[in-house]
Amino acid sequence: MVAIVYQPSRRTVLKSSFAGAALWSIGSSSQASAAGPKTIRIAMSAGLDRLDPVRTANGPDLAVISEIYETLLQLDPKTGQLLPNLAVSYEVKEPTLWEFKLRRDVLFHDGSKLTAADVKYSIELIIDPANHSPHFTQLASVEKIDTPDDYTVQIRTKTPDPLLGRRMQPIGGTGRVFIVSKAYGTSHSPQEVNDQPMGTGPYRLTAWRKGQSVTLTRNTGYWGRMPDAEEGIFTFIPENGTRVNALLRGEVDVIQRVPIPDVARIEKSPDAQVVSDPHGLVHTMLLNMLEPPFDDINVRKAFAHALDTKTIIGSLLGKYGRVLGVPMGPTVVQYDASIAPYAYDPDQSRKLLAGRAPIELKTYTSDGRYVDDREIYQAVNAQLNAVGFKVAPQQMEWGRLIAMMSNRTAGPFFIIGWDFGEDDASKMNSFLMSTSSISITKDADYDRLALAGNAEMNPAARTNIWKQAQQVIHDHYLVGAVWEAASIYGVSKKLEYTPQFGENLDLASIKLRAK
Amino acid sequence: MSRAYVFVVWAAGVILAGMIVAALLGPTITPYDAAAQNLLSRLLPPGASGPDGRHWFGTDALGRDILSLIIMGARPALFVSAAAAAIAALVGVLAGMIAGFRGGRFGDVLLSLTNIQLAFPFFLLAVTVVGILRPSTSLVIAVIALGSWVPFARVTYADTQQLRELEFIEAVRVMRGSNIRILFRHILPNVLPNIVVLSTFAIGTAIVMESGLSFVGLGVPSETPTWGRMLSEGRDYMDSAWWLTVFPGAAILLLVLVINVIGEQLRDYADPRIQAQ
Numbered sequence: 001m002v003a004i005v006y007q008p009s010r011r012t013v014l015k016s017s018f019a020g021a022a023l024w025s026i027g028s029s030s031q032a033s034a035a036g037p038k039t040i041r042i043a044m045s046a047g048l049d050r051l052d053p054v055r056t057a058n059g060p061d062l063a064v065i066s067e068i069y070e071t072l073l074q075l076d077p078k079t080g081q082l083l084p085n086l087a088v089s090y091e092v093k094e095p096t097l098w099e100f101k102l103r104r105d106v107l108f109h110d111g112s113k114l115t116a117a118d119v120k121y122s123i124e125l126i127i128d129p130a131n132h133s134p135h136f137t138q139l140a141s142v143e144k145i146d147t148p149d150d151y152t153v154q155i156r157t158k159t160p161d162p163l164l165g166r167r168m169q170p171i172g173g174t175g176r177v178f179i180v181s182k183a184y185g186t187s188h189s190p191q192e193v194n195d196q197p198m199g200t201g202p203y204r205l206t207a208w209r210k211g212q213s214v215t216l217t218r219n220t221g222y223w224g225r226m227p228d229a230e231e232g233i234f235t236f237i238p239e240n241g242t243r244v245n246a247l248l249r250g251e252v253d254v255i256q257r258v259p260i261p262d263v264a265r266i267e268k269s270p271d272a273q274v275v276s277d278p279h280g281l282v283h284t285m286l287l288n289m290l291e292p293p294f295d296d297i298n299v300r301k302a303f304a305h306a307l308d309t310k311t312i313i314g315s316l317l318g319k320y321g322r323v324l325g326v327p328m329g330p331t332v333v334q335y336d337a338s339i340a341p342y343a344y345d346p347d348q349s350r351k352l353l354a355g356r357a358p359i360e361l362k363t364y365t366s367d368g369r370y371v372d373d374r375e376i377y378q379a380v381n382a383q384l385n386a387v388g389f390k391v392a393p394q395q396m397e398w399g400r401l402i403a404m405m406s407n408r409t410a411g412p413f414f415i416i417g418w419d420f421g422e423d424d425a426s427k428m429n430s431f432l433m434s435t436s437s438i439s440i441t442k443d444a445d446y447d448r449l450a451l452a453g454n455a456e457m458n459p460a461a462r463t464n465i466w467k468q469a470q471q472v473i474h475d476h477y478l479v480g481a482v483w484e485a486a487s488i489y490g491v492s493k494k495l496e497y498t499p500q501f502g503e504n505l506d507l508a509s510i511k512l513r514a515k
Numbered sequence: 516m517s518r519a520y521v522f523v524v525w526a527a528g529v530i531l532a533g534m535i536v537a538a539l540l541g542p543t544i545t546p547y548d549a550a551a552q553n554l555l556s557r558l559l560p561p562g563a564s565g566p567d568g569r570h571w572f573g574t575d576a577l578g579r580d581i582l583s584l585i586i587m588g589a590r591p592a593l594f595v596s597a598a599a600a601a602i603a604a605l606v607g608v609l610a611g612m613i614a615g616f617r618g619g620r621f622g623d624v625l626l627s628l629t630n631i632q633l634a635f636p637f638f639l640l641a642v643t644v645v646g647i648l649r650p651s652t653s654l655v656i657a658v659i660a661l662g663s664w665v666p667f668a669r670v671t672y673a674d675t676q677q678l679r680e681l682e683f684i685e686a687v688r689v690m691r692g693s694n695i696r697i698l699f700r701h702i703l704p705n706v707l708p709n710i711v712v713l714s715t716f717a718i719g720t721a722i723v724m725e726s727g728l729s730f731v732g733l734g735v736p737s738e739t740p741t742w743g744r745m746l747s748e749g750r751d752y753m754d755s756a757w758w759l760t761v762f763p764g765a766a767i768l769l770l771v772l773v774i775n776v777i778g779e780q781l782r783d784y785a786d787p788r789i790q791a792q
Contacts, residue, residue, distance in 0.1 A: 240751065241750070241751075241753075259751055261751050261752050261754070261755045261756070262754065262755075265754050265755065311554050315555060316554070374748065375576050375577055378552070378577055379577060382577075394649060394650070394736075395732040
């Protein structure tokens with residue numbers, strides 16, 4: 001008997017292994033490819049942790065939370081000013097007294113009316129230390145909240161807090177106040193509130209397959225502008241290449257964080273396009289001033305002038321990056337555009353370091369956390385080595401690196417990115433104020449100005465103080481280099497989306513193109 | 516052996532010689548300084564010319580010449596794998612000889628150790644060890660050697676057990692030769708041909724292991740990226756700049772291939788001698 005053995009040709013083997021790989025990657029991305037025409041499928045680059053707005057400040061969490069829940073105010077993307085949202089108006093009656101007047105037509109998803117009691121409850125949850133809220137520090141100035149009637153909220157602060165209003169809009173990471181229902185929160189456990197969130201926003205949660213996808217459905221009783229998409233499905237694809245392929249194959253309609261080398265590929269495709277917001281994360285090259293060698297201003301100066309930041313960012317990020325002279329976003333109200341970035345002057349750096357042995361820098365680097373971070377580190381290290389430093393880098397996984405940053409063992413310098421979407425200079429305190437828990441900077445002049453800035457209620461006077469602070473940062477070489485990178489999204493041509501808040505994706509503002 | 520295959524073997528020898536020359540001469544024969552970044556001529560395709568001349572294999576994401584990087588990468592690839600294979604051979608042969616000669620409990624212990632090691636997913640262990648400690652050349656060599664000693668031990672053990680029963684060993688014993696003398700003067704030389712063959716395959720495996728460790732960022736630290744590291748860094752550009760991954764990948768493939776071809780030849784050469792014993 002002859003045994004018939006199937007000998008696949010090499011072509012077949014290649015084809016079937018490619019098919020296998022493709023199937024595998026499809027399986028790992030979204031599962032609902034057969035969706036209605038008014039459904040938008042979004043692939044985020046990181047997974048969801050929780051949907052309780054009191055207990056999280058994580059980017060992907062907030063992207064979904066900000067569709068289900070709302071804030072009292074919102075931000076004008078062009079001017080950085082505060083606009084009404086759930087509150088029709090607000091007034092600073094005394095330096096320590098803020099009054100918000102609420103809309104009267106807002107309903108929660110379960111039909112109950114939004115009242116001042118819900119606002120009071122929401123803030124009290126955040127400032128209750130037992131809840132360990134990541135927003136606690138930024139709301140710590142709140143002393144008490146009064147509700148003279150159902151639609152008026154009065155917040156008394158311990159000391160004048162010019163930023164309380166900014167906490168009432170949804171952009172900026174930690175320090176957000178989303179309004180939750182008191183009735184719902186007190187009659188359900190925190191776990192239930194997390195798993196079945198119930199807010200006033202344009203979308204309701206209809207399904208959450210943990211670790212896989214979240215489905216939102218349009219809230220037909222919404223008080224505000226009805227969004228175009230009836231349904232939004234969020235999935236999570238951390239691997240860059242897979243996420244881009246999912247868009248190109250039509251499995252998802254929107255992706256965030258498009259790597260720059262893939263922009264051309266998406267632009268060439270017939271069904272997808274690239275849209276971007278130039279004001280994404282502000283990247284800072286922080287120097288550890290608490291230890292040698294960067295406790296010496298001359299060494300910091302040598303560092304700053306050794307780097308040709310303009311060429312590095314220009315050639316690696318192209319039109320998606322911009323070098324800045326101060327460590328804050330250009331949309332920040334107090335931004336001083338007159339301070340120029342440090343000039344590229346390697347001769348000056350060499351002179352500053354002349355006569356000493358090459359300064360050894362054992363550093364830790366990230367790879368893939370920020371746009372082109374690996375290449376930026378390599379370019380920077382080469383330029384530092386050319387003037388008298390000796391860099392010994394070690395790549396570290398991001399989770400571990402950020403843990404090291406929080407206890408100040410992350411090496412003499414590193415890159416870390418900040419969301420300045422809140423449009424206020426005080427965000428710099430997280431990394432520049434010596435009392436901040438993760439700060440590796442120590443400058444008495446900066447501390448003094450920052451404290452003054454945080455207590456000054458008059459906006460013009462505040463701007464003046466913060467401009468002085470920016471000059472101090474520049475003159476004392478507190479930060480080695482700064483650049484901002486664009487937030488780049490890939491969007492199906494069936495949709496129209498103009499990202500206006502950097503990395504903060506907003507489903508409700510995505511429009512469906514008329515056929 | 517067909518004439519075509521003879522040609523293949525000679526070609527393999529020439530390629531291997533070329534790689535060894537590259538490893539030895541390194542920076543002196545690179546067309547450019549491999550570490551020199553030139554951001555203005557980044558991602559040039561193979562054959563394109565930048566302001567500083569023609570780049571036969573193109574340039575990478577930082578403007579470094581890829582041909583120069585490939586040449587520089589031969590040194591860690593060959594050195595690390597040869598060193599790791601040598602250490603693995605040393606440890607494995609010693610352990611195998613002693614266990615095989617003494618037999619009994621020694622043999623059992625050795626066999627259990629090798630079984631445990633073989634059952635363990637080695638790459639996981641390597642990544643863990645190198646990830647916790649700071650990567651250094653000696654650490655990487657040690658870890659790869661740890662993953663490679665088992666075949667040497669088992670082959671030597673089996674061979675030694677066989678040889679120890681042969682008559683000429685009895686003769687040495689009668690002449691009051693010490694055990695050490697027996698081991699090193701009589702058993703080892705007969706085990707050696709197999710060991711040499713195993714070594715060549717071990718070098719091939721070590722190259723792949725080192726590339727794997729470099730790929731995840733845990734390979735030998737070096738000023739210019741190793742071939743495995745070049746593969747990892749080129750991943751983001753696979754669609755827009757294929758030369759970043761294809762050339763280092765081909766280099767790894769080619770080196771392992773020629774080593775295996777030569778190893779097979781050595782094995783064929785070694786076999787008849789053992790038969791004649």
